Each structure stands twice: as structure tokens, then as C-alpha cells.
Amino acid sequence: MGVKLRKVADELEMSMEEYLAFFDRETYEVVRFPPGMYDEVEMGEPYETRGDWLDEDWKSAEMVVHNEERFVELPSKWDIHDYEIIESFSYSIKDEQVRTQVLNAIRGSGAFRRFREHIEYHGLLEDWYKYKSDWYAEIAREWCEENDIPYEE
Numbered sequence: 014m015g016v017k018l019r020k021v022a023d024e025l026e027m028s029m030e031e032y033l034a035f036f037d038r039e040t041y042e043v044v045r046f047p048p049g050m051y052d053e054v055e056m057g058e059p060y061e062t063r064g065d066w067l068d069e070d071w072k073s074a075e076m077v078v079h080n081e082e083r084f085v086e087l088p089s090k091w092d093i094h095d096y097e098i099i100e101s102f103s104y105s106i107k108d109e110q111v112r113t114q115v116l117n118a119i120r121g122s123g124a125f126r127r128f129r130e131h132i133e134y135h136g137l138l139e140d141w142y143k144y145k146s147d148w149y150a151e152i153a154r155e156w157c158e159e160n161d162i163p164y165e166e
Contacts, residue, residue, distance in 0.1 A: 015163030016041045021087075021153035022146065028090050035077050035084040038162065043087065044077065046070035054078045085160045093152060099128050102144045111135050 021036070024043045028034055032045040047070060054074045077084045099119055106112035115135075118127040132141050157164040 015165045016157065018150055018153050018157070018164045018166055021157060021164070022149040024087060025093065025152055025156075026145075026149050028087065028093075030090045033089070034087040035073075036087055036160075036162065038083050038085065044073040044084075046074045046077075050074040051078060085162065088152065088156060093149075096124065098145055098148050099125070101148070102141055103128070105144065106137065108135075111137075 016036075020041075024034065024036075029045075031047060033048050033051060034043050034045045036043055050067075050070055051074055054071070055078050096119075100116075103112060103115045103119060106115060111131075115128065115131045118124070118131045132138055154164065156162075
């Protein structure tokens with residue numbers, strides 16, 4: 014039995030820039046905490062100086078730092094390039110005229126907004142969601158394989 018690939022893909026899709034995310038090989042759960050906290054725990058910074066609202070994050074960071082073999086860091090938003098995904102989707106559009114319009118729309122600043130407007134206008138929103146979901150599932154599959162984490166579809 015392995016981790017559900019969809020669960021990993023969903024975690025990747027919702028990853029946040031301001032948090033590190035680690036997969037627990039024992040529980041198949043993901044823990045998150047602010048990036049600076051990892052270093053603070055590693056250096057032995059005293060916990061008492063933090064507010065109560067950081068209790069859970071601090072406990073998660075301690076668990077990861079002191080059990081490194083048990084946890085594997087998930088790819089971050091910096092590792093996954095959303096622009097690459099929208100560009101690839103744009104090239105996959107079968108209608109040449111629509112494909113050209115969408116590809117032109119994603120050039121320059123405001124690309125993500127214009128992309129969304131064009132795919133909504135052309136009725137491609139559901140196709141986009143499926144494409145993006147499949148893309149993240151493939152990233153999850155590769156990540157599981159690279160880290161020797163058993164998975165199931």
C-alpha cells in the first residue's frame with residue numbers, strides 16, 4: 014500500500030510560498046511550517062520566545078528536524094512553474110485560431126489574468142482544470158519515484 018497520488022498532487026497544488034511542506038513517510042501526512050523555523054529549531058533557539066499561535070508549527074518543525082530520515086520535503090512553488098503549465102496547455106489547444114489567441118495572451122505582464130479570461134471566453138476552463146490536475150499528478154508521481162515513496166493511483 015502506498016500514498017494516494019492524488020493526495021500528493023493536491024498538496025503540491027495548494028503549497029504556499031511562505032511555508033515549507035514535508036511528507037511524513039510513516040503517517041503519509043504533510044506537515045507545514047514557516048521556513049525560518051527549521052533553522053531556529055536546528056540551532057536550538059528557545060521555544061519560549063514564541064507566541065502560542067506558533068505551537069503547532071514549532072512542534073512540526075521539531076519533528077522534522079529531529080527525524081530527517083522520516084520526512085521528505087515536497088517541491089515548493091519555486092520548484093513548480095505555473096507559467097510552464099499554462100504555456101503547455103495553450104500549445105495543446107486543438108483549434109489553431111484559439112491556440113494562437115491564448116498564446117498571444119500569455120506574453121508579457123498580466124499573462125495569468127489574460128490566460129484565464131481567454132480560456133473562460135472559449136469554454137476551456139474545465140479542460141484547463143483537468144490539464145493542470147494531470148500535470149500536478151505527474152509531478153507527484155515523479156517526486157514519489159525519486160524519493161522511493163510507494164504510491165497508488
